[in-house]
Amino acid sequence: MLIERIYDEDLAQASYLIGCQRKGEAVVVDPRRDIDVYRKLAAANGMKIVAVTETHIHADYLSGTRELAAATGAAMYVSGEGGPDWQYGFDAGRLYDGGTITIGNITIKALHTPGHTPEHLSFLVTDGAFSDQPGYLLSGDFVFSGDLGRPDLLDEAAGGVNTRFAGAKQLFASLRDKFLTLPDYVQVHPGHGAGSACGKALGAIPSSTVGYERLYAWWGPYLAANDEQGFIDELLDGQPDAHAYFGRMKRENRQGPAIMGERAPLQELDAETVAQDLARNAVTFVDTRHHERVHEGTVAGALNIPAGKSTASFGAWAVDPERDSRPLVLLAANQEQAQDMWDHLVRVGLDAVAGYVTGLEGLPAATPRVIQPEELEGFDRSLLLDVRNRTEHAAGNIPGSAQLSGGRVLWNLDQLPTGGPIVSYCQSGVRNSVAASVLRNQGYDVVELDGSYAGWAAWSARQQSMESVSAS
Structure with missing residues (x-):
């Protein structure tokens, strides 16, 4: 069996490829929308992606489930749990508590673990070539290394009213009735790492075990003492601000993100054309440099979205495509950097990029105060x-x-x-x-x-x- 973690430093998000070498088949869990990484990984291991699934309706990034399924022909599976208000709006197989996906000797069993969201699933993986007992848990946004998925995002970003309290109770029950019933040796592979806004104290280590979390996570003593109210109070206290774009991610992920298909390489644009488009208010210019460089001079009305590991996060702060459909023009050193930035931006649904320029000469200038x-x-x-x-x-x-x-x-x-x-x-x-x-x-x-x-x-x-x- 192969389990590969594909980690996005930008959004502190982990997706996983689970593969059966004997059968040459793989399942991808929680993919992002720039999907080449999964296709290349599968090809490098002589595998075909036959299924794609996700743990829940994500709030912090746009899911690549539909994108990957369209590109590979893989079957899609999503949660059918959570009640009528939390059903996906697109065609896919539904997984319920105890439901399974099987490839070769590998069984991937869905566990309904509500709390972070009502429909949330975790995936318990058994490698039948070695054991009839599960050895791995893909916990999504349920259990992180040292922390738990926050239950207040529906209030903070999705228009809920006091859903955090019911969510916190569900998390307590999910830990007690599902997570802590697993053997201590089961490896835990979470959906996020340090830096994610989906929890308040996520660890930086990529994985843990049920036993380690039982002994050392902050919530362990509350579960051991069956102190539900103390757990709820501690869980809800001090959660970070939820980004406003989370609401858009929830809506789009529930209905099904648009399928982009193969994207043509971004083209370099000439300054005269970009200047004309800016004068007509037809495009938005993105200065991708460090803020100290921006302070020396930029383009009038430019957004500063620094190139690097936080491009998607900052892009989602700066652009709301539901309000502003103008395509972006990126400042980039070359086509490769521009393409990399675009890959990051589509992870949060900023698909409309007209092209890039390599300098500011010929564009309307401004100097921030x-x-x-x-x-x-x-x-x-x-x-x-x-x-x-x-x-x-x-x-x-x-x-x-x-x-x-x-x-x-x-x-x-x-x-x-x-x-x-x-x-x-x-x-x-x-x-x-x-x-x-x-x-x-x-x-x-x-x-x-x-x-x-x-x-x-x-x-x-x-x-x-x-x-x-x-x-x-």
Whole structure:
């Protein structure tokens, strides 16, 4: 048997390929939409992908189940659990608690493990060539290394009202009645790692075991003592802000994401054409450089979506395709980098990319306004906007600042400070540059605090030290 983990650092998301070498067949669990990685992996191992499935209706990325099935002819399987409100809207085989997918000697058994979502499934894998007992659990967003899938996303991002409490109760029951009944040696392969917003304290290690989680996860003592209320209180406390785009992911994943098919390579565009399109407001320009480079000069109205491991995440903060259908023009060093960025963007449903340019020459220029910490004295503190998470803001902030996390700014413009230019900051400047570019693109006057909170805190400490020396 082969189990391969395919990990996306951008979204801290894991998908899996389970293969039977004897039969030459494979099943993919929780795929993303840029599917070449699965086809290449299967081909490298002499396998054909015959089935594709997913653990639940995802909120943080757009599922590649339909995309992969269309490209390979694989059968699709999705959860049939969760009741009438949580049924998928596209044609696929339904899996219920105890249902199985079989390839060769391998049995993949669905376990209904609600809590993170009502329809959530985990997959218990048995390699019949070695044992008649299960050895592996693909736990999706149920159990992570050291943590659990948050049960409040339906409230935070999908329009639910107080569903978190029922979800937390379901998680407690799923742990007690399903997870903790498994042998300690069963390996646990979760759907996310550190950095995901689907939990509050995810570990960075890629896998665990039932026994290790039983002994050392934060929730273990609550289950051992059958303390349901203590578990619920701890689980719901301190969860990070949910990004606003999660609601769109839920809707699209439930109905079935659009199938892109084979995408033609992105083409390099000439500056004159892009400048004309920008003048007609027909495209949106994406500056993909580090924010310090952007501060030296960019394109008027450009969004800053840095190239790198967070392209999909920041792209979903900055662009809402349900409101704005204009295609994106990417700034890229070459075609390869542009194509890589596009792969990341389609993971969150940002499919419309017109092409790329390799420089800014010939495009309408603008220079973002940036101030130093000592210049804050000239601004009304009520105009300060902290775009970090609420937990970060609560742990320490610039006095007088309002908080609205960067992943929620575009959807909550009515919550912005008013009465003058907004002065925005995050922790170090990266998230702030993304959020500030979104606001400028929407027509707001925004000033970025250089160094953000870390820069201000260091400057403030120096000031206090100097005052202390002067006083002595």
